[in-house]
Amino acid sequence: MTVSETSPVDVPAQRPRLVATDLDGTLLDANGEVSGRTREVLAALDDLGVPVVFTTGRPIRWMESLWESVGGHGLAILSNGGIVFDVPTHTVRSQRVIPREVLLEIGDVLRTEIPGTTFAVEKTTGFSRESAFMTRMHRNADPSQSCRVFEDIVDDDVVKLLARHEELGPEDFWNTVEKHVGDRVTTTWSSLGTLVEMSGHGVTKASTLQMLCDELGIDRSEVVAFGDMPNDLQLLEWAGASYAMANAHASVVDRARFRCGHHDEDGVAEALAAIFDL
Structure with a gap:
């Protein structure tokens, strides 16, 4: 299924309580930036009290320029699950190291x-x-x-x-x-x-998000996830609802439940707007 700007976005039957989204090739545009439309949707989710967890392979050092753009609050799972980062305080909340x-x-x-x-x-x-x-x-x-x-x-x-x-x-x-x-x-x-x-061993975006959701009292069935590359596969398979970007790797398209638009056309933002009636 190919999603264009005018295509309707399929939405899950259950309204999610938490959003998990990859960044590069997913939430960010081709310039690696957060568009105005995406900022608008993230702010609306904040007003609704729906947490957004940024799940990325990026290390801390590649995130400093993005914190303000994504709202300057909340939590991020960095380094493919290796770190849970507290955005407001700019501190490592937990880490899962390789011996x-x-x-x-x-x-x-x-x-x-x-x-x-x-x-x-x-x-x-x-x-x-x-x-x-x-x-x-x-x-x-x-x-x-x-x-x-x-x-x-x-x-x-x-x-x-x-x-x-x-x-x-x-x-x-x-x-x-x-x-x-x-x-x-x-x-x-x-x-x-x-x-x-x-x-x-066993450290992925999904396994770390599972630990975080356990802390927050949120079931996996209440999570919607977005991704585009193989390091998102476990996350997309774990979440109750999952979306592959129009630009996603073929393996991601095969395993995600839903499809959304291209990352350079606010695909995540438009899907979230449909899911949450924004």
Whole structure:
């Protein structure tokens, strides 16, 4: 089903109590910004007392410019479930780290099985990378983020491990990483490049949102979720109602219950307006 600006949006029979939405390729437009229409809808949901949880693969460092645009309040699930962030206070509410011994094991396995693999890590305290990781970044990167070897960048604060390959095709790399380490960590991807994102075993946007909903007394059947890429799949399958963007990856379109418009045409905002009669 293709949704255009004039197509009606199917809505769930039950009115949700919580909205969970991905950002890039979903809530944000092609420029990575929140449109005026989307801000208007988010403000209306706030007036209704419906919480919106931003669920993204983005780390904290990529969010600072967005907090004000999305209302400056509420909670965000960052780094694919690794962090729950309190927006008003700009503090980490909780974190789900990858144990250092697991990180070291993953590094050994992937360097042996897929020579040429390089690594970077997202931490509760910032970002670090191997010197060989995406060398084209180095010109504009902070030198303090770089270490010569993998063992020097891992510690007990890592919430996401990034593995990159400059010679293999994306799907070959994604599948091979999953084959060798998928029993130790959760692997996924949110871009079409040769990059795999790894979280702790069982850590996903969905499992972290489940923990948060348990705290809030909200059942999964009362959640509506939006996404566009494979790192949204578990979230979309878990939520009571789920929407794939018109621009979504084919795997997302296959598994989401509903469809909505393109991310560059306020697809999420228009779907929410229909769901909540805004």
